[in-house]
Amino acid sequence: MSQPLKDILVLDFSTLLPGPMATLMLAEAGAEVIKVERPVTGEDARHTSPKIDGESIGFAVLNHGKKSVAIDLKSEDARAILRPLLEKADVVVEQFRPGVMDRLGFGYEAVRAINPRIIYCSITGYGQTGPKAKSAGHDMNYVGDAGVLSLSRGPVDQPTAPFGLVADVGGGTYPAVVNILLALMARQQTNEGVHLDIAMSEGAFAFAYWAHAQGVIAGQDIGSASARLTGGLARYRLYSASDGRQIAVGAVEEKFWQAFCDVIGQPEALRDDWSDPDACAAEVARRLGSQPSTHWEPLLIAADCCCSVVKTPAEAARDPHFTARGVFDRTLNIAGQEVPALPLPIAPEFRSPAGSAGRAATLGEDNVRFGADLRDRE
The missing domain is CATH 3.40.50.10540 (Crotonobetainyl-coa:carnitine coa-transferase; domain 1)
Incomplete structure (x- = not known):
């Protein structure tokens, strides 16, 4: 062309x-x-x-x-x-x-x-x-x-x-x-x-269209890291594994969230991150922090639940997916x-x-x- x-x-x-x-x-x-x-x-x-x-x-x-x-x-x-x-x-x-x-x-x-x-x-x-x-x-x-x-x-x-x-x-x-x-x-x-x-x-x-809807049109106060997409819920946050690597949990939809909770063994009583997001997030952090990222990565990949280990720029450049796509x-x-x-x-x-x-x-x-x-x- x-x-x-x-x-x-x-x-x-x-x-x-x-x-x-x-x-x-x-x-x-x-x-x-x-x-x-x-x-x-x-x-x-x-x-x-x-x-x-x-x-x-x-x-x-x-x-x-x-x-x-x-x-x-x-x-x-x-x-x-x-x-x-x-x-x-x-x-x-x-x-x-x-x-x-x-x-x-x-x-x-x-x-x-x-x-x-x-x-x-x-x-x-x-x-x-x-x-x-x-x-x-x-x-x-x-x-x-x-x-x-x-x-x-x-x-x-x-x-x-x-x-x-x-x-x-x-x-x-x-x-x-x-x-x-x-x-x-x-x-x-x-x-x-x-x-x-x-x-x-x-x-x-x-880049924050949802903040326009919530903060400008609806007139609601939006605190730092308090909204659904900025860390306000346990299902959309960064957590640290025991080796210091971070895990990006982006399990917004319920089916992905439940699949993620199954992977880490999150108790049923602490899976409702809407009613008590802090308690839920604290338990997620404790569980993810108990093992290195190398333990969690293959499990999260297999679960296909919108959760992944955060890569460095050099690691991203070597990713087989990006390599395959040229x-x-x-x-x-x-x-x-x-x-x-x-x-x-x-x-x-x-x-x-x-x-x-x-x-x-x-x-x-x-x-x-x-x-x-x-x-x-x-």
């Missing part, structure tokens, strides 16, 4: 995570992505650890398969230099605070004047408008402001940081990709572009070494053949190709 975005040109002004991951997804579906970076140092992610022979692994994981143009956007002739690319680009992705691209001369209206069909995607923490629009923040701030972090923040004396970058990826990357694709479809009908205003904090709300078959080149590429939710039918996904371009590698003459501006 032909890659659906093979004729799409994307100019990527974004840095770090949300925008670069979004443009990586577009690149994997066939788009040509040109990363626009500042001269000399490039974007900050190029300097993050760990590294292979001086090359940042994190940067390569998010930016392989893209081209790189290094240019000082503050220079007087930056707009003239980039104009040929802006004229033929289909998508622009930027991640500056509101107003920054306008001051640089690359805001939506300025680019739209050059290319009316442009799909201009702005990814920010709080959106282009509103009292917090220009406020600084990171993932933890966004999920905190969205009320999501309060649902499972750990004990008061030892708060727990979120396990993943929910707002960055779930509130920034994914909405950006979805709306860019929708905009490309809409443009086929109208021949017009659009300015997409993606706010990471707003995108985080969807999740880590794609590789990228970092400093001459072939390493697994980050699994992304792009169907194999829309990607290039499995195997090497390329490498991250060196800073300014494509300047000459695209006519970005920077000899007097470095």
